[in-house]
Amino acid sequence: MQAFTYQSGKLFAEGVSVDDLALRYGTPLYVYSKNHLRDRYRAIASAMADVKPMICYSVKANSNIAIIKTLVQEGAGFDIVSGGELFRVLRAGAEANRIVFAGVGKTREEIEYALKEQIAFFTCESEPEAARISECAKHLGVKGRIAFRMNPDVDPKTHKYISTGKKENKFGLDLARTLQAYELAAGLPNIEIAGLHMHIGSQILSAEPFGEALEKVKDFCKTLKAKYPTFRHLDIGGGLGINYKPDQKALDPKVYAAALLPTLKELGLQVWLEPGRSIVGNAGILVCRVQYVKDSHFKKFIVVDAAMNDLIRPALYQAHHEILPVTATDKTVTGDLVGPICESGDFLAQDRELPDVKQGDLVVALSAGAYGFSMSSNYNSRPRAAEVMVDGTRATPIRQRETWEDIVRGESL
Ligand SMILES: Cc1ncc(COP(=O)(O)O)c(C=O)c1O
Structure with missing residues (x-):
């Protein structure tokens, strides 16, 4: 609308x-506009319906609890990056098992808060972070579910400050390192390998970089799925661009879906999305x-x-x-x-x-x-x-x- x-x-x-x-x-x-919010959420949900994704609204885009609540009512999950955002989404009525926690610098306090609330999983950015999640989980007598964030090294062709999936960015691990990280994490006492995560950047106006990134992780996902019985989730992040100028064309969720659905279906993993800007x-x-x-x-x-x-x-x-x-x-x-x-x-x-x-x-x-x-x-x-x-x-x-x-x-x- x-x-x-x-x-x-x-x-x-x-x-x-x-x-x-x-x-x-x-x-x-x-x-x-509440109806615009709902429309955009529904457009993504309907385009991706074939893989029944968990659509985790990226709270950083706009974290007002009334916005979050509107999306709770639509059935959304939430992508959070801090204890403060976890507090907000819970306050707005979100279910913990629909929450994923990203970010390169999670503190002990934040990790323990998320473990106590039993969020779905952490998207984990480094080996020391996996070790810390394991320690915190041990302290609480639980398991910490993680999905390593893999950096697929694709150019999303967006502003350099909002490009996150290139090798020079601080986010995630490269392919070779991610494999080692899973091996290391699997040996930690209180870690459960839940899946794989990536997010290549924001305000991306064509479906190609998303397709390219998915192609790069496809075989890796198959290997991990075969190796770890608990590996069930693939979180492909957010990043769908919108039109800021009258002559700009937003990335249509249907075009995005067409580029990704065949591979996602083939993989047979639970798909998680993290759109922020494209909704709000x-x-x-x-x-x-x-x-x-x-x-x-x-x-x-x-x-x-x-x-x-x-x-x-x-x-x-x-x-x-x-x-x-x-x-x-x-x-x-x-x-x-x-x-x-x-x-x-x-x-x-x-x-x-x-x-x-x-x-x-x-x-x-x-x-x-x-x-x-x-x-x-x-x-x-x-x-x-x-x-x-x-x-x-x-x-x-x-x-x-x-x-x-x-x-x-x-x-x-
Ligand atoms: C890990 C992660 N997921 C999702 C998003 C949301 O991106 P967008 O608002 O472009 O959809 C971001 C944005 O920075 C992010 O870092």
Whole structure:
């Protein structure tokens, strides 16, 4: 579904006017479409239905518990990377046996928490991590289920900061090393070999790198399946790209599925997926209000009340977010849309054709649902934005705007 559309010249989120939301909840404001979330989850589930995958929403993309709960209700599992994310998904009602725990730096405390909650398995990034999981499991008198993260060394053709499956990346182990790691782990007293994991990167717009990566691990999976009777799971990660620009084509889950299903069926393992961005990315916008329009003779700056602390993707990855006015206009200007933070990198759009807006007008950054709020911070002591979920004509606040008191909470003089 198209979640954000103009109706009589005004931008709407599903059936609610964005103008009204900004008046009710203030700005900067994240607005999410519940039906878009559901649609995207269902599109992946239906495309991959032949292998009955466990679709583990990648919580880092957007970790608001209302978003998680919406996906719990759809039957999702969850890909987490910290004790904090485990706490969130359990709070939102997720079942532990649908949770996988990734990340290169799991602490003892996090591992024990996950073992006590009996998550499905850890995606394990190194031999010392397997040893630590075994020690923690022994301490608790249980087994720690693991799937080593294999780095298939394929180029996902995405931004280098979100490419994770090449040999120079910090994630996972290469093929030769993974085989040794399984042998070592199988000898540990409290480890159960559950499966294999890979995740080659994010915002991938073609199915080829996924197919290439799967081809690279196929025979290896067969070997492991024959060797370890408990080896039953293949987690192929997330990474499906979305359209950030009008002329960009999102990776269609059906195209993704067509490239992978024959091999996945042949392997006969329980398939796990970890999509984040493709579910929530285009379900969210960031609404901001113009504070000043500054014409420096050299350049035009539209200064809004949202900044890089609210949406860091443009500064961090040179990411593109479409900027739309809340009241439609055909008039445009060329310039930068910037925030109030004291950094030249604080922009939401740079050297772009922007709507010709004036002080007090509202503009939105599209495609801000993934890695938007979840990467936000209090830099420059700015309270983090409020979040609202829209379902049809109903809007529900799902996170209050932070206050200055919130910012100093926990500090002492
Ligand atoms: C291990 C793992 N799985 C899944 C994801 C989600 O990726 P995406 O949001 O591109 O689907 C990430 C993102 O960094 C990841 O590191």
